[in-house]
Amino acid sequence: MQSQPAVEHPPLSIAIQGLRFSWQPTAEPVLAIDALTISSGERVFLHGPSGSGKSTLLSLLAGVHTPQQGSIEVQGRALERLSQSQRDTFRADHIGYIFQQFNLLPFLDLIHNVTLACDFSAARRQRLATHGTSATAEAARLLKQLGIPEALHQRQASQLSVGQQQRVAAARALIGSPPVVIADEPTSALDANSRENFLHLLFAECERARTTLVFVSHDQALAPLFSRSVDLSEVNR
Numbered sequence: 001m002q003s004q005p006a007v008e009h010p011p012l013s014i015a016i017q018g019l020r021f022s023w024q025p026t027a028e029p030v031l032a033i034d035a036l037t038i039s040s041g042e043r044v045f046l047h048g049p050s051g052s053g054k055s056t057l058l059s060l061l062a063g064v065h066t067p068q069q070g071s072i073e074v075q076g077r078a079l080e081r082l083s084q085s086q087r088d089t090f091r092a093d094h095i096g097y098i099f100q101q102f103n104l105l106p107f108l109d110l111i112h113n114v115t116l117a118c119d120f121s122a123a124r125r126q127r128l129a130t131h132g133t134s135a136t137a138e139a140a141r142l143l144k145q146l147g148i149p150e151a152l153h154q155r156q157a158s159q160l161s162v163g164q165q166q167r168v169a170a171a172r173a174l175i176g177s178p179p180v181v182i183a184d185e186p187t188s189a190l191d192a193n194s195r196e197n198f199l200h201l202l203f204a205e206c207e208r209a210r211t212t213l214v215f216v217s218h219d220q221a222l223a224p225l226f227s228r229s230v231d232l233s234e235v236n237r
Ligand SMILES: Nc1ncnc2c1ncn2[C@@H]1O[C@H](COP(=O)(O)OP(=O)(O)OP(=O)(O)O)[C@@H](O)[C@H]1O
Pocket: 023, 030, 048, 049, 050, 051, 052, 053, 054, 055, 056, 057
């Protein structure tokens, strides 16, 4: 019998096994996920009812919290085996996080809000150096790519519209090419056109660096733009 040609699977970016997480030790787990894997470079739309645990799952993927049971591997590292300070370093080096409220520093200009992510990560600085660029030059390139004109780069973040703040937050997550970007409803304050436009720019930057994207949103209209949809209420039992 002729053997089948081997199917090439891209390496896993995220692998969850036997996960159980409760906010209180005696409470029922908020998350009980037997298995969930995400390949490198996938763009995943994570959805589910309010309170189903989407933000909780993102905080576990980012190593902010650790599960009581099971394993979460990100880029081959089992986060639950790391100390808190090792997880903080791992997050700064490997994970870009776009928060719902963006978390920009209002008194800093846009360039410095973006380069801040490099101040905490030797790995991001090293990757920029490998590509022959500096944090400041890359911050300017990303801001322009994401639709923020150069004339605004020296402005304080507090002087921006919500849509502009969101783009700065995305640039900060992307600088230094972390292999994983996590976004928690970053488009909820935007109109439909701005949302799609922002997503196309975000996808282009993710493709450039082959970044894995895990994106939480309630807006089902965005789902077809992603390579895969995960309904948390289906994988969480
Ligand atoms: N810091 C916390 N301490 C205790 N319980 C929490 C905490 N954060 C979330 N929870 C609880 O965990 C459950 C899941 O919350 P989570 O915010 O992860 O849901 P979600 O799916 O992101 O919701 P939404 O779509 O409304 O943002 C909820 O019951 C919530 O009350």
